[in-house]
Amino acid sequence: xxxxxxxxxxxxxxxxxxxxxxxxxxxxxxxxxxxxxxxxxxxxxxx
Amino acid sequence: xxxxxxxxxxxxxxxxxxxxxxxxxxxxxxxxxxxxxxxxxxxxxxxxxxxxxxxxxxxxxxxxxxxxxxxxxxxxxxxxxxxxxxxxxxxxxxxxxxxxxxxxxxxxxxxxxxxxxxxxxxxxxxxxxxxxxxxxxxxxxxxxxxxxxxxxxxxxxxxxxxxxxxxxxxxxxxxxxxxxxxxxxxxxxxxxxx
Numbered sequence: 001x002x003x004x005x006x007x008x009x010x011x012x013x014x015x016x017x018x019x020x021x022x023x024x025x026x027x028x029x030x031x032x033x034x035x036x037x038x039x040x041x042x043x044x045x046x047x
Numbered sequence: 048x049x050x051x052x053x054x055x056x057x058x059x060x061x062x063x064x065x066x067x068x069x070x071x072x073x074x075x076x077x078x079x080x081x082x083x084x085x086x087x088x089x090x091x092x093x094x095x096x097x098x099x100x101x102x103x104x105x106x107x108x109x110x111x112x113x114x115x116x117x118x119x120x121x122x123x124x125x126x127x128x129x130x131x132x133x134x135x136x137x138x139x140x141x142x143x144x145x146x147x148x149x150x151x152x153x154x155x156x157x158x159x160x161x162x163x164x165x166x167x168x169x170x171x172x173x174x175x176x177x178x179x180x181x182x183x184x185x186x187x188x189x190x191x192x193x194x195x196x197x198x199x200x201x202x203x204x205x206x207x208x209x210x211x212x213x214x215x216x217x218x219x220x221x222x223x224x225x226x227x228x229x230x231x232x233x234x235x236x237x238x239x240x241x
Contacts, residue, residue, distance in 0.1 A: 025100060034111045
C-alpha cells in the first residue's frame, strides 16, 4: 500500500543546485579574466 | 508596486561589461529550470550539480571571452550547453572495456541475456489477464479509481477532480479496491506470481 501512495513525480518545481555550487560559480567568475594576445585567448585565475 | 526585472539580454550585456551582480541575477532567475532539466535526465543530485557547474563555467568563459552573440536567447542557449554536457556524460559512461576472445576466456562467460524467456512472458501475460478479470469484478467506483491510478498513472488529485469526489474518498476507494482484490485472490487461491 505504502508503495502505491508514496509515488511521486521525479522533478519538482523547487529543485535547485547546491548553494556551494552557485557560490563557487560566482567566485570563479570574479576570479577569471580572459585576455587575447595575437589571436590566442588566455585565461587568468587570480587568487 | 510592479517589480520590473531587467531582461536577460541586458543582464548579459552588463555582465560582459564587468558587472558581476548580473551573473548572480541570471543564475538565480534560471537555476531551477536548468537544474530541473539536468536532473530530469540524470536522476542523480551530485552528477546534476556537477553538470550544472560545468554548464555555467562554459557560460562564464564564453561571455568573458566575448564569444557570445545574442542570436538566440540566453536560457535556450544555456539549456543547449547543459544538454550537450548531459550527452557527453552518457557517452563517457557507455565506454566499455575491450574484451578479446582467447582460449581461456570466452566473452559468453560474462555475458548473459536478462530478457524474459518465452515461458516467463506467457506466465506474466496470464497473470496480467487474471488481474484484469478480477478488476472487472470490482464495484464500479473502486474499479474506476484503480484503473486510473494503476493503468493510467494518474495522481489521486487528478482522479478526484475527474470523478468529482474528494482525494480522501478516492484514496478510500483505492484501499477498498485492493482489499477486495486480495479477498477474492485469497478466497479462490489464485496464484499471481511469475
